[in-house]
Amino acid sequence: MHLGHSYKQHPPTGAFDAIVIGSGIGGLVSAAVLSRFGKKRVLVLERHYRLGGFTHTFTRPGYEWDVGVHYIGQVGERGALRALFDKLSDGRIRWAPLPDVYDRVELGSRGYDFVSGTGRFIETMGRAFPNERDAIAKYVDLVKTTTKRGSMFFMSRSLPSIVSAVTSPFTTRGFAELASRTTRDVLLELTKNEELIAVLTGQYGDYGLPPSRSSFAMHAALVSHYLGGAFYPVGGASVFAEGIAPLIEEGGGHLAVSAEVSSIIIEQGIAVGVRLADGGEQRAPLVISDAGVANTFGRLVPEASRPASWTKALATVPASSSYLCLYLGFKATDAELGLTGTNLWLYPDEKHDENVARFEADPEAPFPMVYLSFPSAKDPDFQRRFPGRATVDVITMAKWEWISKWQGTKWHKRGEDYDAFKQRFTERLLEVVFNRLPQLRGRVDVAELSTPLTAEHFASHPRGELYGIDHTPARYELPLRAKTPIPGLMLTGADLATCGVAGGALGGLITAAAVVGPGPVMGLLKRS
Numbered sequence: 402m403h404l405g406h407s408y409k410q411h412p413p414t415g416a417f418d419a420i421v422i423g424s425g426i427g428g429l430v431s432a433a434v435l436s437r438f439g440k441k442r443v444l445v446l447e448r449h450y451r452l453g454g455f456t457h458t459f460t461r462p463g464y465e466w467d468v469g470v471h472y473i474g475q476v477g478e479r480g481a482l483r484a485l486f487d488k489l490s491d492g493r494i495r496w497a498p499l500p501d502v503y504d505r506v507e508l509g510s511r512g513y514d515f516v517s518g519t520g521r522f523i524e525t526m527g528r529a530f531p532n533e534r535d536a537i538a539k540y541v542d543l544v545k546t547t548t549k550r551g552s553m554f555f556m557s558r559s560l561p562s563i564v565s566a567v568t569s570p571f572t573t574r575g576f577a578e579l580a581s582r583t584t585r586d587v588l589l590e591l592t593k594n595e596e597l598i599a600v601l602t603g604q605y606g607d608y609g610l611p612p613s614r615s616s617f618a619m620h621a622a623l624v625s626h627y628l629g630g631a632f633y634p635v636g637g638a639s640v641f642a643e644g645i646a647p648l649i650e651e652g653g654g655h656l657a658v659s660a661e662v663s664s665i666i667i668e669q670g671i672a673v674g675v676r677l678a679d680g681g682e683q684r685a686p687l688v689i690s691d692a693g694v695a696n697t698f699g700r701l702v703p704e705a706s707r708p709a710s711w712t713k714a715l716a717t718v719p720a721s722s723s724y725l726c727l728y729l730g731f732k733a734t735d736a737e738l739g740l741t742g743t744n745l746w747l748y749p750d751e752k753h754d755e756n757v758a759r760f761e762a763d764p765e766a767p768f769p770m771v772y773l774s775f776p777s778a779k780d781p782d783f784q785r786r787f788p789g790r791a792t793v794d795v796i797t798m799a800k801w802e803w804i805s806k807w808q809g810t811k812w813h814k815r816g817e818d819y820d821a822f823k824q825r826f827t828e829r830l831l832e833v834v835f836n837r838l839p840q841l842r843g844r845v846d847v848a849e850l851s852t853p854l855t856a857e858h859f860a861s862h863p864r865g866e867l868y869g870i871d872h873t874p875a876r877y878e879l880p881l882r883a884k885t886p887i888p889g890l891m892l893t894g895a896d897l898a899t900c901g902v903a904g905g906a907l908g909g910l911i912t913a914a915a916v917v918g919p920g921p922v923m924g925l926l927k928r929s
């Protein structure tokens with residue numbers, strides 16, 4: 402199991418061709434592709450004590466939980482992402498399919514299944530909404546074409562800005578207009594049925610914005626990502642880092658954990674390396690940041706070197722929503738508890754936007770959404786590793802402002818009022834779980850709540866946000882590209898494309914394509 406070398410105990414030696422800040426999936430993919438195609442020695446610096454960013458896992462005696470991986474699409478036998486991960490991990494990352502019904506959306510007592518396969522998806526939704534069959538078919542068509550056009554839009558971010566300016570009328574054709582509209586606006590043109598709109602947007606937690614705030618481009622990308630079915634990495638999310646790290650090391654690279662970068666060194670306007678929190682320095686002709694665009698330009702690039710145009714543009718897009726996650730452990734198997742791998746999306750009713758707004762204004766209001774995921778039931782290797790145990794993750798949205806007053810306090814020692822806040826939300830979330838799955842009442846062995854402070858502490862996202870910068874229409878107008886206005890400094894990861902493991906990996910590919918050219922990178926997505 403490869404979890405990275407401690408920076409202090411095993412400091413990297415020799416010269417590096419590139420430094421990658423952060424070992425999220427974007428950092429790992431960009432580093433691995435550069436190792437494979439030319440930039441031989443890549444140094445990955447991760448501030449956490451484990452590699453992986455949101456793909457890392459954490460353990461408590463008898464249990465392990467993922468943080469940011471519940472299901473992934475396009476990794477079936479013929480999926481483009483499958484080819485990518487197979488090549489970067491030499492087949493070490495293996496996949497287990499979720500049940501045919503990968504998501505179930507419940508609006509109060511009314512339930513709707515999301516079934517694998519485009520045809521079956523249309524058929525099942527059509528059965529639930531027989532008067533809306535045409536609208537559903539048109540919707541799926543639009544989702545697919547928007548996503549297809551989106552791939553051109555994103556890959557053009559690997560081009561230098563001058564080339565991109567020339568090609569942009571072609572790369573954004575048919576996409577920019579839909580990206581600039583909200584999901585609700587676009588759906589309202591297809592149907593006026595509010596129940597159907599609520600069901601079709603019932604995975605909005607996967608990008609963190611209700612229908613009247615999200616860009617349709619993000620919605621389309623997410624829906625289309627899972628249309629062919631969903632999968633889980635066998636052995637849990639840590640297999641991403643374990644699987645990909647060897648390729649980086651084979652190229653002479655090095656992956657260091659507990660290696661916090663405090664700033665990017667800019668000399669005469671050019672990025673030439675990084676300064677670490679311990680005061681040390683690492684230099685390389687190329688610095689790639691997977692730390693998120695807000696972190697990179699708000700914290701790591703020294704103020705005097707921040708390009709004014711980017712600062713101004715970035716101010717138009719806020720951080721995405723923060724979240725609470727309750728990690729549950731049971732001393733029983735999933736079979737004994739009657740749990741399956743189908744994700745449950747629980748909503749009070751069909752009014753997603755109103756419910757979110759009410760909760761944001763008052764944390765005591767009913768949860769606008771509760772997502773239940775069953776990692777142990779999805780992972781065929783879980784019983785071998787943790788016999789007789791099961792795990793459940795319970796996620797809802799939260800506001801950074803609710804907990805920001807405890808920022809700066811020490812992890813596990815944040816004070817009694819913070820503990821009381823956590824206890825209150827733990828009990829409320831447990832009640833939701835027990836109402837839906839009464840067989841779990843009285844059987845919880847471990848219950849641990851993470852708050853936005855946890856995400857800020859471990860993943861370094863400034864407001865403990867789920868998904869980097871928000872996926873509003875304005876996000877799609879940002880002048881983001883792999884190459885920043887600072888020569889020698891590039892971006893990677895989900896902020897460069899979209900949230901999600903696939904989005905983060907796409908960010909990694911865009912960055913690598915900007916260095917080694919699109920040809921070899923596109924080849925990684927083909928089965929050979």
Ligand SMILES: Cc1cc2nc3c(=O)[nH]c(=O)nc-3n(C[C@H](O)[C@H](O)[C@H](O)COP(=O)(O)OP(=O)(O)OC[C@H]3O[C@@H](n4cnc5c(N)ncnc54)[C@H](O)[C@@H]3O)c2cc1C
Pocket residue numbers: 422423424425426427428446447448449453454455456468469470471472473660661662663691692693696724726796859860861866867868893894895896899900901902903904905908
């Ligand atoms: C609760 C939750 C559930 C999710 N569920 C899913 C899912 O089911 N399916 C899916 O596809 N996606 C899911 N996602 C989203 C997905 O996990 C992320 O979008 C994706 O992993 C982001 O990858 P990244 O490389 O862009 O960034 P990150 O994973 O955030 O990695 C950034 C890394 O940079 C490091 N870093 C930051 N600052 C510094 C510094 N100064 N020095 C050194 N290192 C630094 C951080 O520690 C971190 O490791 C989920 C996310 C969350 C939070």
